[in-house]
Amino acid sequence: MNIQNQFDPLLASLYSANDFSRIIENFPDPVCLFTTRDQKYPDRLFYVNQKALELIQLSKEELYTYTWEELFEIPSDGDIEALREQTRNQGIPIKSSPLKKNLTGYALKIEPHTVALECGEVICVVSIINITDHHKTQQQLKKSEQQFGSLFTHNPDIAFSLHVDGRITSINATGLQVLHYKEEEIVEKDVKELIAVDNLNFLRKHFYKVLQGQPARFTTKIKTGTSTVLDVDVTAIPVLVNDKITGLIGIAQDITDKVTMENLLKENEQRYKALFDYNINPVLTFDLQGRFIRINAAAMELIDFSLDELLGESFTKLIDPTRRKDSYENFQLVLDGKPRQYEMTVIAKDGTERLLHVMLIPVWIDGEISAIHCVCNDITEIRRHENLAKFMAYHDPLTSLGNQRLFQDDLTELTTKPHQDGEVSAVLLIDLDRFKFFNDYLGHEAGDRVLCEVADRIVACVDGNGDVYRYAGDEFTVILKKTCEATVHAVAGRIIDEMQRPLILDGFEAVLTASIGVALYPKDAQDVKGILKSSDLAMYHAKRIGRNNYQFYNQHIGGLTKNTLEMASLLHRALQYEEFSLHYQPQYRADTEQLAGFEALLRWHSPQLGQVSPADFIPLAEENGLIVPIGEWVLRKACETNKKWQLEHGVFVPVSVNLSLRQFYQQDLVQRVADILFETDLEPQYLILEITESIAMQEDAAARILHDLRKLGVCIAMDDFGTGYSSFKQLRYFPIHQLKIDQAFIQDLDSDNGEAIVGAIIALGHNLGTEIVAEGVETEAQAVALKRLGCDLLQGYFYARPQPEEAITDLLKIRT
Template sequence: MHADLTGSFNIGVYKSLFEYNHDACYAVDLDGNFILFNEEAVAITGYSPQEAFGMNFVSIIHEDYLEDTIEHFRRVTGGVRERFETVIVKKNSGERADILLTVVPITAKGKIIGAVGCAQDVTKQKELEALLSGQNQILEMIAKGASFREVLNNIILWIERFMNGARSSIMIADQDGNRLVHGSSPSLPDKYNAAVNGIPIGPSVGSCGTAAYLRRSVTVTDIGTDPLWADYRDLALSCGLKACWSSPLFDDDQRVIGTFGLYYDHSSSPREKDMQTIQKATDLTSLAIQHYRAKEKINFMAYHDALTGLPNRRLFDQRVQEALGETMVRAGEKLCLMFLDLDRFKIVNDSFGHMMGDKLLKYVSQKLKKCIGQEVLISRQGGDEFAILLEHTSREEAEVIAQQILKSMSEVFLVDGTEIYMTTSVGMSFFPDDGEELGILLSKADVAMYQAKKQGRNNYQTYDIMLDKKSLEKLQIENELRKALWRNEFELHYQPIFNLCKNKIIGAEALLRWKNEKCGNVPPQKFIPIAEETGLIVPIGEWVLKTALLQLKRWHSSGLKPLTISVNLSIRQFYQPNLIQMIREALDETGVNPQCLTIEVTESMTMDVESASFILHELKKLGVNISIDDFGTGYSSLNYLKRLPIDYLKIDRSFIQDIAENKSDENIATTIILMAHNLGLSVIAEGVETEEQLALLKQHRCNEAQGYLFSKPVPAEQFPKHR
């Protein structure tokens, strides 16, 4: 009795474990026919126990997994425990289900009579893994720089694996946000993609356009009757599309950047279980669109001017090089480069401010495009300079366009309610007449433009071959000099000044240097006269003074006190009305003691003694020192020198050069030294290059000297630290 009770109890336990297990449990005979089937197995497969009994397991296995599953069954009936994954097809929906099986053999009296197994539905887990795997693959594609279309196509193919036959599409909003352009839909017919490409965004323009307009998902349950699809109805039906669901795509600022659509061949919309997949797809699509738009923007910025949106110098040069590389086969055809510079643009900036100037430049770029057409390459080269490329043209046609530009630009500009009158000067060069290389053609167009300015502005000039090399060089230097200050092309070098009694550095002379991209290192004797002639020396001289004083302040802070600095004034600076005020402000701004500053003027600048005397006395009131530079080359009399408040005389290098070999030069130098001492002045010799020269200067009690014997002019960071 006890044994019977125990047996009944065991049977009850096994039956309860089988029937009430949270996993699907089943048993099959040696032929694979179901003999047991619990409620969870019913839930997974859709077959009732009555339907399952007598069915063979192969009838519910997906055909792609049948062979492997049968092999696992054979191993189990051979006495091996198996754990494996397979895929079944559900009865009611025909959907796939991923199943994880644990199967063991059933034995009776030492013989295997079947198999019993537990099954777990891992469909959601497998889908999540597949989603994450696909998502990671797409993210990897983006990171590795795959093409935009390739990434979008893969998003579509990835999501369609989970959408139960639905076909997908991605539409992208244009830059203005008014239309949707085709992004990707590899499963839809090309004729349909072509038809909806460029669909406007609006309340009744089709599912995708409406979704973008309403900023929410839109379902079209029956394309054949819905009025929103009137324009596409026949085409959609002919392509087998009966229903559509579209949802907008947003960027991080919640602006619509596109739509994601699902198309069905039956009246339908996404199932609730699909929404997680759709959300991942839309997130990936939004990320891809933003990534590639950012990449496009970076590329655009690299080749376009940030203010006007016009091609920049880099893109212009590239396009011109490509144009020059093409063979001109038509008789008489030429390539023309135009260089434009706005006349008196600086006045607008100074009068109305840089914001107004920037707006004016935008208007100018728009007017140029309107005047000569969008297809012509127009570039902003920087500042108020523009360049234009005319291909397949002639001199006559280019001159007509230049006249059109002059006429258009002379019309009043209305900027923020302010009327601004602006003209431009245009220079032109032609390939192959004026050269066959980009640099030469641009340079000659630039020269021609400055010829136009010299002709009174508001006109155009073609490059004239009659300009000799010297004139061309001068014009080019003048052209580049006008831009040098705001391009930060200037640099100061400093030459030490030695006290010959103390044998130590007591000061430095600041000397201007200019390095230009086109002209290279330009010697001061070439550009200083041009700066003087054009008036550019005034702002340049102010920059020199402030830069030198700031450097002196840094030297003082590092312990090089009481080092002095000498700065040259040109004749144009010397007679500028605000000279005294400018120097006073520079001293106040930098905090330099005026006694540490020496202002150098040339002997010829003192010929107008009355004016020079007044200016020099005003300078002395500031507390600065005054030195007469290049002394001995002018025509000042001793009487005039006596009346001027001078601290130093600087002997010109021409008298020092042969002082050791030429007795006359030695006599002149010694006379200047003696005269200066009698007038109470100190003497500085410049251009000292040999020990013999130095010995003679010391013999005749010259106070100070500078020259290559001590040091050539050097950048501030190379200035000798020992004194």
């Protein structure tokens, strides 16, 4: 090999061909020489230097058996320049080449060059550069850039970057959507233009903090392209390039309507920590087996457990045992990758139960679920208020019984269920007798206490066999589902009996009875409207026949009640049109059979209805309050007639007038009686006021009224004596002049112990200084027995029927 150097022949003479062979042999990079085909394309390997042998780790003898294509798996007739460019950054692939034996995983850069020799031959000089480390660095950089780009572009929150001068350099699609900007409108805009004015100084502080190398997390208000203002939670970190801060990148989460924060990014520990630890809602993190990994302060405050106490424990430890299965099933569904929302009850360390709305969120890292976030909202109080509101909507606030709305719903549901043969359901409509008077006289507070006591008594009588409701005012209802008629009778009877037990109010005893109407399903009606109508008609029938009883609906009752409704309408104008009259029934002394007095009895002749029985219209008058003006008319008329008889016939005997309960408790009763006596000029000893034992509902008040009447000179008679619970007790307190034995005892005189009972009543009355009047004397035998027992006055059909004023006047003419 001749070395030519035209500029320095002496220098050229110093080097020989062996010198240049030594240079190649010891060259620091691997070098291979190939023959060429067609003096252009590399063909067979004929030389490798020491570095090449060290890299390839094969012997020269073995290597020299291979061609270019066999070693590098590259077509020999390929474009050398293109090959050089191809391997510049990524190296040649090694698939089945002999190089694979020792160079798997290596990245090799090939630099082929053709060289023409003096002899005219052309060889290909190939330098091999090991770029494995460089290639790995490039791959890692590419992956990092892809991850950052994915995180930035696809972040569910606003992701942005700023220049050090505050200009926005980039923003992701979420940011453009939330802020209502196009990319060209917001990029290069000064970030201060987006910040609410009153937040600018606050923002500068944190901006400068980041530019000094410190990450920052803060909340601020930003203006959108539509001029609305959003609250955002911002996390910002500095961008370092060659140890120099060139700007910042940040994440801004819209927290205007945010309740919880989810999908925390593991790569951004600071943001994750801020969102987790400082969340006002309890946040817990579980592994895929449901064991505690982490809990925030709000969760610790809620359950009163620390992380150390829960770490590694299953979350089911805190769940109400009755909800554990449901909670575990929801947890398993989240492992499929979709968030779940449900409610569960947790039990704190002190045993307190809290109802939580729970959102379970899978945490995705590298395409796999690595954990489960649990974001909770304590809805205990919300649900309590909801339940209270629902309860109040369907329950009576005074008694806590179901109200009319719940009754209607339950009755509607009842009518949809089939009943077996012989199986019935029943509706009991319970109306308190004379409660309005009771409420008006004693006051609404006492009335409310009575309603509560009545509610408790009805519930006790039903005894779990049905449902009790306060239907309206002083009306209660009971539904007995799928039972038998015997049970219905038993329950209704218990309620009637229980209602007659005295009520104790502030030391006073009061008696309040009830009238009950019963309708059976499906016997009496097949729909809600029909059942209500049937029970209502039955209840009114119970009132019509005297109250304090229960009646089952039947078709006969339906007809009677229709007449009752018509009667109630006509009763309102009967007094105005002078349709009332008085009949008088004489009373006679038992020993002399001399006339001793009269009892005034009210009668009503209606042009539309004809003669109406007092048993029909008096309960109606008491119910609607007309008994007060009617009773005053009776009292005045009786006094006028008695005075007339005195003047015309010289008959001086008292007239007895019945006082209704409502009349008796009028505040001005005594004054009204005094006024009527004065206006009719009747001396008070010729007026007897008949009361019943029902006035005992307020003993002290009743005693005061009776004593005031007695001071007027009026006599008091206790009517229907012996039928009430407090008869003997009342005699101790009330100034009674006469006792009228109830006609039921008179009718039973000939029965076992009949005379003994009547004799005892007569003896008791005489011992207390009162006259005894026997009502309902219908036979001579009864009259004889009563005379023998010492009865003072006798009254009944045996002596005379009640007669109109004219007939009694004729009778008096004959006697005088």
